[in-house]
Amino acid sequence: MEPSLPEPEPLRALVQALRCLPSVGIRSARRMAYHLLQHDPQGARQLGLALESAVAHLQHCERCNSFSETRLCATCENPERNAALLCVVETPADQNMIEASHGYHGLYYVLMGRLAPLEGVGPEQLQFSRLLQRAEDGVVTEVILATNFTAEGETTAHYLADMLRTRGLSVTRIARGVPSGSELEYVDAGTIAWAMLERRPG
Amino acid sequence: MEPSLPEPEPLRALVQALRCLPSVGIRSARRMAYHLLQHDPQGARQLGLALESAVAHLQHCERCNSFSETRLCATCENPERNAALLCVVETPADQNMIEASHGYHGLYYVLMGRLAPLEGVGPEQLQFSRLLQRAEDGVVTEVILATNFTAEGETTAHYLADMLRTRGLSVTRIARGVPSGSELEYVDAGTIAWAMLERRPG
Numbered sequence: 550m551e552p553s554l555p556e557p558e559p560l561r562a563l564v565q566a567l568r569c570l571p572s573v574g575i576r577s578a579r580r581m582a583y584h585l586l587q588h589d590p591q592g593a594r595q596l597g598l599a600l601e602s603a604v605a606h607l608q609h610c611e612r613c614n615s616f617s618e619t620r621l622c623a624t625c626e627n628p629e630r631n632a633a634l635l636c637v638v639e640t641p642a643d644q645n646m647i648e649a650s651h652g653y654h655g656l657y658y659v660l661m662g663r664l665a666p667l668e669g670v671g672p673e674q675l676q677f678s679r680l681l682q683r684a685e686d687g688v689v690t691e692v693i694l695a696t697n698f699t700a701e702g703e704t705t706a707h708y709l710a711d712m713l714r715t716r717g718l719s720v721t722r723i724a725r726g727v728p729s730g731s732e733l734e735y736v737d738a739g740t741i742a743w744a745m746l747e748r749r750p751g
Numbered sequence: 752m753e754p755s756l757p758e759p760e761p762l763r764a765l766v767q768a769l770r771c772l773p774s775v776g777i778r779s780a781r782r783m784a785y786h787l788l789q790h791d792p793q794g795a796r797q798l799g800l801a802l803e804s805a806v807a808h809l810q811h812c813e814r815c816n817s818f819s820e821t822r823l824c825a826t827c828e829n830p831e832r833n834a835a836l837l838c839v840v841e842t843p844a845d846q847n848m849i850e851a852s853h854g855y856h857g858l859y860y861v862l863m864g865r866l867a868p869l870e871g872v873g874p875e876q877l878q879f880s881r882l883l884q885r886a887e888d889g890v891v892t893e894v895i896l897a898t899n900f901t902a903e904g905e906t907t908a909h910y911l912a913d914m915l916r917t918r919g920l921s922v923t924r925i926a927r928g929v930p931s932g933s934e935l936e937y938v939d940a941g942t943i944a945w946a947m948l949e950r951r952p953g
Contacts (some may be wrong), residue, residue: 557820559805566801569794571786579844581806584773586818590806592771597806599768602797603761603784604792616788618759640779645758661789690772716913 560586572634612683613639614676624657631655636683636693637709639702643693647695658683663696665703677712684718691719698725732747759944761790764890778949815883826859833857837886838895839911841865841904848896860885865898866907879914886920887915896924 556564561580567578583591609615610622617623624630634655638644644657660675684692692713698701710720726744727736754861758766762784769780787795789841811817812824826832836857846859862877886894894915898904912922928946929938 556843557809557818557824559801559808559820563801563805566794569787569791570783572953575842582773583842583844583863585802586805586809589771592768592898593802593806596768596771597799597802599761599765600795600802603765603788604795604799606761607759616762618760618761622759640785640885641758642778642785662784669901737771750910
């Protein structure tokens with residue numbers, strides 16, 4: 550008789566469940582499970598409750614598509630925001646970064662992803678029609694594309710720019726250039742080339 | 752007025768709770784939270800339940816210290832096991848690997864860690880007194896040290912060997928040598944040196 554691996558069922562189930570986390574394989578999942586059970590059962594319990602609460606209480610804001618506890622998120626409901634500006638970002642994390650910069654007071658639309666044909670993520674998966682409907686509310690005068698400057702983020706920006714411009718919307722892209730506070734000597738050549746190409750009157 | 756970051760409370764709580772996982776920082780935690788909420792809410796719910804169930808139902812086996820649903824684990828209760836042999840491992844994962852090798856039919860003691868003075872993990876934290884008590888049950892005739900061949904695993908093995916031998920127990924260490932199926936050309940020099948030093952009659 551083959552000796553069975555001595556893993557009790559709740560442990561096996563936990564290791565299996567941890568694998569739903571992105572880029573967590575079987576060994577990482579085991580390490581996480583042992584760590585939680587041995588050193589942080591309180592943290593494990595809190596994580597369990599936080600997961601259930603988040604899944605139960607979060608929805609997508611009907612206007613900006615970001616996560617929200619209510620039908621409309623606090624940002625979209627804020628009357629002090631400039632409703633004529635709509636900034637398109639890939640994720641809530643990107644939105645957070647823009648908020649933290651204190652340099653923008655318009656509204657947002659969160660794509661919750663980017664075009665990635667190889668992963669099967671196209672305009673339909675990202676529900677571009679919802680963005681179009683949002684941008685055509687009659688109040689928005691400028692759509693600012695703030696997707697990442699990666700290959701996929703750039704593709705997404707180009708696609709969206711074409712789509713929005715054919716509807717007569719004014720579209721801009723956030724500036725690419727030398728990062729604030731950096732010395733040219735330590736900036737990569739591609740960034741310098743773009744900063745030169747997109748130079749503006751000083 | 753400073754604009755508040757537009758993160759709803761259940762999302763903030765989830766990101767915070769995910770940081771209890773080993774080597775997960777704030778950015779990884781955010782990525783995990785967005786992934787679960789956007790693409791795998793079912794997986795998130797299951798993970799939540801699995802965490803609660805594991806914390807509620809798992810305890811340490813009184814004999815081998817591994818995780819168990821019952822006071823004594825299935826391995827320790829198995830009468831077909833050779834109770835004269837006690838194999839000491841660092842983690843349940845190591846125990847699984849030894850089980851999967853089908854080369855051992857004795858019992859185990861799982862340390863749930865290894866000596867790491869810099870992290871504050873000493874003989875007391877690992878409850879070496881429990882191992883001593885277990886090894887001195889009058890039935891065990893040989894303690895096999897199967898801690899890892901890392902600096903910390905080796906330190907642990909040396910410490911345990913000293914401790915157990917002074918109590919008159921017979922102690923062995925699993926063999927270090929050339930991995931099965933490997934060609935000498937591709938084995939590192941340290942392993943070859945050890946295999947040479949610990950050669951045995953052919």
